[in-house]
Amino acid sequence: MDLFNPGFWLFVAAIAGTYAIMALGLYVQFSLAGLPNFGHVAFMAVAAYAMAILVVRAAAPLSFAVIGGIAAAVVLAFIVGIPTVRLRADYLAIATVAASEVVRYLAMNLTDLTGGPLGSIGLLGPGQVAMYNTSWLRFVDGLAHAASSLTGTNVSRDAVVAPLMWLVAVIAIAALASLERSPWGRVMRAIREDEVAATAAGKNVFAFRMQALVLGGVLGAIAGMLLALQIGVFSPDDYEPTLTFYAYLILILGGSNRIWAIPLGAGLFSLLYSGTRFLNFFPLSLIDSGARAFLRLFLVGFLLVLFMALRPQGILGNRRELLLDK
Amino acid sequence: MLEIEDLRRWFGGVAAVDGVSFAVAEGSMTALIGPNGAGKTTVFNLISGFLKPQGGRIRFTGRRIDALRADVIARAGLVRTFQTPRVLTRMSVLDNMLLAGRDQPGEGFAMRWIAPRRVARREQAVRCRAAELLALLRLDHLAADYAGTLSGGQRKLLELGRALMTEPRMILLDEPMAGIAPVLAAQLLQHTRMLRAEQGITVFLIEHDMEMVMAVSDRVIVMDEGRVIAAGTPDAVQRNERVIEAYLGRTSAEPAA
Numbered sequence: 330m331d332l333f334n335p336g337f338w339l340f341v342a343a344i345a346g347t348y349a350i351m352a353l354g355l356y357v358q359f360s361l362a363g364l365p366n367f368g369h370v371a372f373m374a375v376a377a378y379a380m381a382i383l384v385v386r387a388a389a390p391l392s393f394a395v396i397g398g399i400a401a402a403v404v405l406a407f408i409v410g411i412p413t414v415r416l417r418a419d420y421l422a423i424a425t426v427a428a429s430e431v432v433r434y435l436a437m438n439l440t441d442l443t444g445g446p447l448g449s450i451g452l453l454g455p456g457q458v459a460m461y462n463t464s465w466l467r468f469v470d471g472l473a474h475a476a477s478s479l480t481g482t483n484v485s486r487d488a489v490v491a492p493l494m495w496l497v498a499v500i501a502i503a504a505l506a507s508l509e510r511s512p513w514g515r516v517m518r519a520i521r522e523d524e525v526a527a528t529a530a531g532k533n534v535f536a537f538r539m540q541a542l543v544l545g546g547v548l549g550a551i552a553g554m555l556l557a558l559q560i561g562v563f564s565p566d567d568y569e570p571t572l573t574f575y576a577y578l579i580l581i582l583g584g585s586n587r588i589w590a591i592p593l594g595a596g597l598f599s600l601l602y603s604g605t606r607f608l609n610f611f612p613l614s615l616i617d618s619g620a621r622a623f624l625r626l627f628l629v630g631f632l633l634v635l636f637m638a639l640r641p642q643g644i645l646g647n648r649r650e651l652l653l654d655k
Numbered sequence: 656m657l658e659i660e661d662l663r664r665w666f667g668g669v670a671a672v673d674g675v676s677f678a679v680a681e682g683s684m685t686a687l688i689g690p691n692g693a694g695k696t697t698v699f700n701l702i703s704g705f706l707k708p709q710g711g712r713i714r715f716t717g718r719r720i721d722a723l724r725a726d727v728i729a730r731a732g733l734v735r736t737f738q739t740p741r742v743l744t745r746m747s748v749l750d751n752m753l754l755a756g757r758d759q760p761g762e763g764f765a766m767r768w769i770a771p772r773r774v775a776r777r778e779q780a781v782r783c784r785a786a787e788l789l790a791l792l793r794l795d796h797l798a799a800d801y802a803g804t805l806s807g808g809q810r811k812l813l814e815l816g817r818a819l820m821t822e823p824r825m826i827l828l829d830e831p832m833a834g835i836a837p838v839l840a841a842q843l844l845q846h847t848r849m850l851r852a853e854q855g856i857t858v859f860l861i862e863h864d865m866e867m868v869m870a871v872s873d874r875v876i877v878m879d880e881g882r883v884i885a886a887g888t889p890d891a892v893q894r895n896e897r898v899i900e901a902y903l904g905r906t907s908a909e910p911a912a
Contacts, residue, residue: 507768512753512761512778519743519754526741529703530755531729531821532762540764 337603339487345599346494347555351572352579352591353501354548359577360586361509362541363521365422368409368429369576372402372546373553374568375432378443380554381461381563385452391464395554402550405432406543414538429570436565448564449557465558469493490559497555498592501548506588517541575602578633584643593644601629656681656716656825656857657702657733663710664697671697673881675711679825679874684851684858686868689878690901695861696738698878699827703735704728716824730757732824736831738861740810742817744803748794749785751802751813755820756781781820788816792846808835812843819850826850828860832867844871869893877901 351373358364376398383394405428413424436443444451444459452459469486472493476484508514516537519527524534557563575598583594605625613621657679664672672694679685687695700706702713704725713721715733723731743751759781760766761774789795792812797805802813811831818826831847832840844867850856862868868875869889877885877892879901885892892898 508765511767511774512756512759513764513766515746515750515754516762518746518750522743522745523741525705525737526743526817527754528705528725529729529735529737529741530817531726531734531757532754533724533726544764 336485336487339485339491341599341603342491343487343494343559344556345595346491346498347552347559348575348579348599349495349498349592349595350501350548350555351552352576352595353498353505353588354545354552355573355576356545356580356588356591357505357548358541358545360580360588361514361517361521362538363418363524364414364538364541364545365418366425366542366545367422367570367573368425368427368432369545369549370553370568370570370572371409371425371429371432372405372549373556373572374429374436374565375405375553376402376550377553377557377563377568378436378449381449381452381459381557382442384461384464385449385459394461398554399547399550402546402553403543406539406546410539410542414535414542426570426573429568429573433565433568436568443565446564446566448562448567450562460561462558462561494555495592497551498595501551502588502591509588581643582633582636584645587643587645590643590645597644601632605629656683657859658714659698659702659711660713661711662698662701662708662713664701664706664708670881672701672708675878675881675883677876677883677886679857679859681857682851682855683873684847684860684871685874685876686872687859687861687876687878688863688865688868689884692880693878694881695878696829699735699829699861702728703733703827729821732822733827734818734821734823734825735827736811736814736818736829738829738833740807740814742802742805742810742813744801746802747799748789748802748805748813749798752785752789752816752820753778753781755817756784757821785816785820788819792816793842806836808839808843811835812839812846815843815846823856825857825859828858828862830861830863832862832864847871 351369354372355366355369358366358369379401380391380394380398383389383397384391389397409425409428413421416424437446439445447455449461450459452461466486469489472489473484473486476489509517516527516532519530519532520534520537528534553568560567579591579594579598581594582597583590583592605628613624616624659678660676662672662675663670675694675698687698689695697706701708701721704720704723704727708721711721712719715728715731718731720728720731720733729735743754746754758777760770760777763769767774786795786798789798792815794809794812794816797809802810805813815828815831828847831843835843847858847860848871851858860872872889875887875889875892876883877895877898884901885895885898887895
């Protein structure tokens with residue numbers, strides 16, 4: 330693959346947009362309300378599966394299936410949240426990471442419902458190819474066609490999807506930035522800082538935390554479904570815990586507690602993650618491609634450690650704020 | 656205003672609060688004193704709902720509150736401060752105040768979009784009140800600063816301000832004078848007196864500064880080892896032999912007390 334292939338970078342940009350939405354969901358939970366959710370990927374997985382199953386098995390229209398996916402994530406948020414949201418932060422982290430693994434193993438083993446390890450392609454059982462994104466592709470092709478005839482050039486699918494994803498991401502971020510500055514956001518920040526003080530001021534900490542968990546879960550669900558629609562086929566392996574950590578990396582890179590740092594973080598992360606794909610020149614080319622794949626992950630991790638050491642507040646963060654003790 | 660009957664709470668096998676009964680009259684300034692480990696802060700935690708009692712009844716304005724959640728009790732008009740002030744360090748002094756404003760429609764999710772006018776009107780009122788109180792507490796020049804940059808005494812003032820933002824009927828102060836500069840202590844004392852005089856807020860406080868307790872309170876309740884050992888006017892309590900033995904007797908050896 331060519332480093333200067335615009336088609337590749339358009340694909341990266343589209344994925345980066347969905348990652349921004351994913352990270353926004355985590356932002357609501359972690360940065361705003363102080364819930365260390367280490368199982369964010371579960372919301373994405375549950376929504377993607379619910380959507381695919383509704384389309385393939387129930388022959389539901391995509392718009393209906395998307396609502397079903399969001400509903401599934403809300404249900405998951407309540408199942409996970411009611412027993413765990415009262416827990417201390419470290420226990421909550423453990424409980425959520427466990428919940429996300431439970432979801433993945435269920436997807437892996439409930440073969441009749443989910444297609445098992447085969448993934449979405451096996452939703453109709455062996456021997457039949459199941460597709461859930463036909464109407465999405467038709468929609469995107471329609472947009473691409475309209476754009477082509479409008480500009481007189483050939484506009485590819487990704488050239489439509491990438492701006493579309495970023496449009497959704499920016500609208501969602503702008504909406505949350507507005508809510509963050511409202512009294513609602515003030516209570517959330519107070520709970521993040523000191524839940525005892527927030528309680529003493531008459532705020533129902535449990536109810537606000539549940540709101541954050543559900544809202545973050547819905548955003549995660551939207552990201553998970555958009556991701557599934559773009560990649561066309563998914564399996565339980567696409568929803569490993571690493572995805573949750575990518576979301577954390579995006580928040581940390583951009584700058585903790587800065588909502589407009591999310592697009593920056595998502596862009597930078599995708600650049601790092603995809604850019605290291607091209608480390609195939611000498612002397613790295615002496616290592617075989619399998620080992621190079623691990624080297625990439627190592628490099629991404631190393632850059633992040635470097636980043637944390639040199640600029641712990643992120644690109645847009647405020648160091649002074651970081652240094653204030655509780 | 657506040658009636659407590661046979662209140663009990665154990666930690667492990669130890670009875671921290673062991674059958675405590677007393678009442679705080681409306682509009683009074685009542686002090687709760689006692690040596691370290693007497694169970695004073697536990698009583699505060701039980702009243703404010705941060706701990707659940709394992710026996711007994713608590714009534715506030717005639718209504719049972721011992722089974723209520725802490726935030727519900729705070730909204731009912733019974734608000735507390737903490738021994739070590741809990742300010743929201745990474746939020747501005749002003750935001751600390753605004754947070755505690757009561758009945759804010761904007762706290763509902765997306766209410767900013769659903770009822771923008773109602774939210775804006777209430778926000779305006781809450782901001783006015785916060786500005787007034789900050790000026791009164793002489794914290795107005797710090798309004799935009801992070802609360803984490805305040806000194807210990809300023810944090811106590813801010814916490815008092817935050818409690819007042821909830822428009823309480825009764826306020827529980829846990830050692831308001833401990834560990835703060837004398838000038839700020841005098842200021843805090845003056846505010847506390849004014850609260851009672853102007854707004855009729857009942858004040859119930861834990862305090863170690865005996866001079867202050869005797870000077871400002873109408874009534875003193877003395878606890879030792881989880882029980883109330885005396886209650887009455889400052890003069891009467893000062894002459895009570897059990898109190899002298901349990902508390903004043905011990906501290907009188909120290910010149911500062």
